[in-house]
Amino acid sequence: xxxxxxxxxxxxxxxxxxxxxxxxxxxxxxxxxxxxxxxxxxxxxxxxxxxxxxxxxxxxxxxxxxxxxxxxxxxxxx
Numbered sequence: 001x002x003x004x005x006x007x008x009x010x011x012x013x014x015x016x017x018x019x020x021x022x023x024x025x026x027x028x029x030x031x032x033x034x035x036x037x038x039x040x041x042x043x044x045x046x047x048x049x050x051x052x053x054x055x056x057x058x059x060x061x062x063x064x065x066x067x068x069x070x071x072x073x074x075x076x077x078x
Contacts, residue, residue, distance in 0.1 A: 023030035
């Protein structure tokens with residue numbers, strides 16, 4: 001069984017009314033589902049940023065490797 005914690009939040013009246021109308025009588029479950037979905041989206045955004053930074057790092061390493069090979073091979077033939 002999942003441990004539950006009681007919290008108090010303040011919402012704009014229109015957000016509260018919309019959530020209450022959609023919750024089907026269980027606002028706690030509706031809020032938990034919405035918060036979990038947002039947490040997943042936030043995590044996915046951080047993962048995408050991390051992946052992009054890794055891609056940039058690999059691109060920089062590839063460029064460094066190519067520069068090193070160019071130095072080993074000497075000047076290009078004209």
